[in-house]
Amino acid sequence: MKRGRVFAHIYEINSLEIKGYLLPGTDSLIQSHTMGISNVARIGSYVIVNSAGTKLVGIVNSLQVTEPEKLYWIKTKSDFQDKQVIRTITITLIGQFHYTLNKELIFERGINVYPSIDEEVLVPTQDELNLILNEQIEHNNKYLEIGVSYPTNDIDIKLNPVKLFSRHCGVFGSTGNGKSCTVTVLINELLNKNIDMPIFIFDINGEYSAAFKELDDISILKFCGMINENYPIKNKFVKENLKFNHMSFSRTTFRAILKPSERTQVPALNFAIDTIRYLSNSYSELNDIPSSVSSRIPQHIKSNPEKPFREYILGDPSSTNSQKIKESFETLDFLRILSALKIKSIDKPIGMSYLAKIICDRWSITPDRNNDLRYDAFRYSNVSSICDRILELCRDPLFRQFCDTKGGEGIDLDITTTYKFSDNGKEKFSRIIIFDLSLVPQEYISTIVDSMLERHLQYALQNHFKMKPHLLVLDEAHHYLGSRNINDDSSTYLNNPPGERIAKEGRKYGLHILVSSQRPREMSSTIIAQLGTVISHALTHENDRSIITGFGTYNDRTILNSLSILPRREAIVIGQAISMPTRFRVKFLEESKRPASKDPLEAFIKGE
Numbered sequence: 001m002k003r004g005r006v007f008a009h010i011y012e013i014n015s016l017e018i019k020g021y022l023l024p025g026t027d028s029l030i031q032s033h034t035m036g037i038s039n040v041a042r043i044g045s046y047v048i049v050n051s052a053g054t055k056l057v058g059i060v061n062s063l064q065v066t067e068p069e070k071l072y073w074i075k076t077k078s079d080f081q082d083k084q085v086i087r088t089i090t091i092t093l094i095g096q097f098h099y100t101l102n103k104e105l106i107f108e109r110g111i112n113v114y115p116s117i118d119e120e121v122l123v124p125t126q127d128e129l130n131l132i133l134n135e136q137i138e139h140n141n142k143y144l145e146i147g148v149s150y151p152t153n154d155i156d157i158k159l160n161p162v163k164l165f166s167r168h169c170g171v172f173g174s175t176g177n178g179k180s181c182t183v184t185v186l187i188n189e190l191l192n193k194n195i196d197m198p199i200f201i202f203d204i205n206g207e208y209s210a211a212f213k214e215l216d217d218i219s220i221l222k223f224c225g226m227i228n229e230n231y232p233i234k235n236k237f238v239k240e241n242l243k244f245n246h247m248s249f250s251r252t253t254f255r256a257i258l259k260p261s262e263r264t265q266v267p268a269l270n271f272a273i274d275t276i277r278y279l280s281n282s283y284s285e286l287n288d289i290p291s292s293v294s295s296r297i298p299q300h301i302k303s304n305p306e307k308p309f310r311e312y313i314l315g316d317p318s319s320t321n322s323q324k325i326k327e328s329f330e331t332l333d334f335l336r337i338l339s340a341l342k343i344k345s346i347d348k349p350i351g352m353s354y355l356a357k358i359i360c361d362r363w364s365i366t367p368d369r370n371n372d373l374r375y376d377a378f379r380y381s382n383v384s385s386i387c388d389r390i391l392e393l394c395r396d397p398l399f400r401q402f403c404d405t406k407g408g409e410g411i412d413l414d415i416t417t418t419y420k421f422s423d424n425g426k427e428k429f430s431r432i433i434i435f436d437l438s439l440v441p442q443e444y445i446s447t448i449v450d451s452m453l454e455r456h457l458q459y460a461l462q463n464h465f466k467m468k469p470h471l472l473v474l475d476e477a478h479h480y481l482g483s484r485n486i487n488d489d490s491s492t493y494l495n496n497p498p499g500e501r502i503a504k505e506g507r508k509y510g511l512h513i514l515v516s517s518q519r520p521r522e523m524s525s526t527i528i529a530q531l532g533t534v535i536s537h538a539l540t541h542e543n544d545r546s547i548i549t550g551f552g553t554y555n556d557r558t559i560l561n562s563l564s565i566l567p568r569r570e571a572i573v574i575g576q577a578i579s580m581p582t583r584f585r586v587k588f589l590e591e592s593k594r595p596a597s598k599d600p601l602e603a604f605i606k607g608e
Helices: 078-083 126-133 161-166 179-192 251-258 265-278 299-303 322-340 354-364 377-395 442-461 498-509 525-529 542-549 554-560 600-606
Strands: 006-014 017-022 046-051 054-066 086-099 105-109 120-122 144-149 156-159 169-172 199-203 218-223 237-242 365-367 373-375 420-423 426-429 432-436 470-474 511-517 533-536 570-575 582-586
Touching (some): 046 086, 054 554, 086 126, 086 554, 161 511, 169 179, 169 542, 179 199, 179 470, 179 511, 179 582, 199 442, 251 265, 251 377, 251 442, 265 354, 299 322, 322 354, 322 365, 322 373, 354 365, 498 525, 542 554
Parallel strands (some): 169 511, 218 237, 470 511
Antiparallel strands (some): 006 017, 046 054, 046 120, 144 156, 144 582, 420 426, 570 582
8 A cells, every 4th residue: 555645753652643744845835645745734634643553543633833942853954844834733643543453444532552752744645535435335336425625625424335324313403504405315315225115204304305396206205285296196005095994003093192191081082992993893794713712702693693892882970771771881891802812803994983982881881789880970070081182183183184183084004005106007116105294293203103004013023124125214203202301100111112212222123213403402312312323514502512522532523523514414423333533515415306405595685
């Protein structure tokens, strides 16, 4: 390997921090990426220190000018000291080069030798810089090129996709600094390198449809409204004005929305959720019922197997017909048995209001002195509040804006069918699936996204994604992956949200996340701790910057200290996907491939 030009000698060593004096004829600003025509010692640039045959790597922390009498120059003429001040440089050692068993030169962080006084400080060559900034990847054609390094501007920054997504990734930055464009660059690189993993984008601001409008294999699911009328829908799988089917919500989703009390209302709600799917079915429609269950079928169901179960459920709690009460109670008890055994049912439209009716009938019926069943007002009082909340939610226009409470029109988030589309009669799968949630009411965003993440996690735990890993892109994650308040009635749910479970366990099952946020301090500390690689644009608030600096070490402080002054499109990448924390300029995106995040005020002032 070529040897860079010597531009300084060491005169002081203090553990990992060393100081050197620049040789005569060198300038105070020297380009560290060249072979010596215009050498550089800029803050944040890399240098090589030769030490007994070992090449140590350092990063420049500071430059100073020293009076001649304060430093004795060994290799200068006496008359030079009378005319020139002494330029000195402070360097922090961060790693070293060494050869593998296959005689391959590699760079590793950390050092096992220290330099001596008067040893040489050299400008790194282009090959050495490439080794420092980009680790060797086994499948070199699969690396993701996300930009060029600073200050050299001619070293491509390449990230290892396995380390980037396997350990999860975060993209942070204050608004307007290019965060969404960086996410788009990462996704485009996956597509360009033919890394065929389905990408689900949770688009809170409705930005990403514009970034991928030129692709054919893209699915867009727009909730609560219509997509831009100028959007090129041709050859795309686009669904608009969608609502969620309430039957696709899990126990935890309903608990988050309804806030039931733990002792009585949670069991009642769980029972209603588990049995509601059977109400549209008759006994004859259920298959594979074990003989042990058949013996417990109520007589009124045996005598009329074609009658739907919901016809046995009373709609009026004040009814005193003892026979109807008995049939209702026994029907619900039979549905509970089917639910516990997970007998396959046929899902048909059923209203969400039936949750309240099931809870009312199941929990307020009790035997009287004559061993007949009757409604008990005291028992009903324990569940009346949750019943009222369910019925009020069904009437709430804001809730009905995104949720089909009647159960007949809303979509079920079946991950295996969400991104299918037809192309000339052939069934294909989209590579990018965008959930446009920009019009979903803000107060329900967290709950809805949690429900969707939980569905992904359930499929992952069933090993559906091991053969083909999935990537979840969680945009503006601080809105729904924030720190949870556990001092309320839903503490069990809030203590283990699906986003945190995916961050902790999803990797083993082929489920990976890319989170994007302008306020990392407001995100869940559990999710932050699970991020293996972080790409950060400028962050103005000290609390947000402290999250990013926590990923680095003392030796990384020179680069991380520039977090608050990064210009637009520049970022710092740190973590497992890259060998060294690196400042870089994000790859340029054409106007047609950028997210729709342009500042309206800027366009207004320009008169566009």
